[in-house]
Amino acid sequence: MDTHLTLEFGHRDPLPAGHADEVRTPDVLVERFLRKYTDPGDRVLDPFAGFGTTLVAADRLGRVPFGVEYERDRVAAIRDRLGGDHGGEIRHGSALDLDGSWFPPCDCxxxxxxxxxxxIDLNPFENYEGESTYADYLDDIEAAFRGVASAMAPGGTVVVDVVNLREGDHVTPLAFDVADRVSEVLRFDGEVVIEWEGDGYEDTPGCYGYGFDHSYCLVFEKGSSE
Ligand SMILES: C[S@@+](CC[C@H](N)C(=O)[O-])C[C@H]1O[C@@H](n2cnc3c(N)ncnc32)[C@H](O)[C@@H]1O
Known part of the structure; x- marks a missing residue:
């Protein structure tokens, strides 16, 4: 895959009523990576499933969706979007508890x-309720991806969509810190830089952007002997 992509920002479907401003991942990004790293029939995991962009794209492409989501109403929204016969499973729970017993081994x-x-000092893994520090957050990232690693088939690919975040003249190098911590549990294979075009990718609350016009997809692999 190219290490630099230019994509049009946007979403295929509207969100359920009352959720119009929620952050979600552009379908075009997910599809690009699923086409690259999976074949029809492969199992696709999203441990932070949100409103199901990855899982719905997987189903549309003939892959089998497996997901975890912390918010009960989002789990319901995903199940609604997927319908009944996708062959996978969507669990309500925390990605921090994920392990290899939850699902059959996933390919991507x-x-x-x-x-x-x-x-901020609120806990992102409890949807910004409860307290956390940035150091705790990075520990939780590593723990969550240790669970992801255990849920993957040997040789499976893990793609993490992240950004650095600019607030005024301060930048939180989140993308680089996440790369560092996930590398503790999966082999880092490099990043793809996504340059975003079109409306919606602005430095606006509730949208992607966060002070930059690009994001990163960090690509990891689970070793074939693990
Ligand atoms: C950036 S959003 C994902 C958006 C998703 N890709 C989409 O397009 O809808 C992150 C999601 O992680 C969920 N989340 C937060 N803490 C979690 C946890 N401990 N376990 C699982 N999901 C969690 C949030 O509720 C949110 O839906």
Whole structure:
């Protein structure tokens, strides 16, 4: 795959009523990576499933969706979007508890984890309720991806959609810190830089952007002997 992509920002479907401003991943990004790293029939995991962009794209492409989501109403929204006969499973729970017993081994994971900056003290893994520090957050990232690693088939690919975050003249290097911590549990294979075009990718609350016009997809692999 190219290490630099230019994509049009946007979403295929509207969100359920009352959720219009929620952050979600552009379908075009997910599809690009699923086409590259999976074949029809492969199992696709998203441990931070949100409203199901990855899982719905997987189903549309003939892959089998497996997901975890912390918010009960989002789990319901995903199940609604997927319908009944996708062959996978969507669990309500925390990705921090994920292990290899939850699902059959997955071939690919594409996920957009919750973000954190140096300046907040709320816990992203409890949807910004409860306290956390940035250091705790990075520990939780490593723990969550240790669970992801255990849920992957040998040789499976894990793609993590992240950004650095600019607030005024301060930048939280989240993408680089996540790369560092996930590398503790999966082999880092490099990053793809996504340059975003079109409306919606602005430095606007609730949208992608966070002070930059690009994001990163970090690509990891589970070793074939693990
Ligand atoms: C950036 S959003 C994912 C958006 C998703 N890719 C989409 O397009 O809808 C991160 C998601 O992680 C969920 N989340 C937060 N903490 C979690 C946890 N401990 N376990 C699982 N999901 C969690 C949030 O509720 C949110 O839906």
């Amino acid at each position: 994971c594409f996920t957009s984890p919750p973000f954190m900056t140096h300046s």
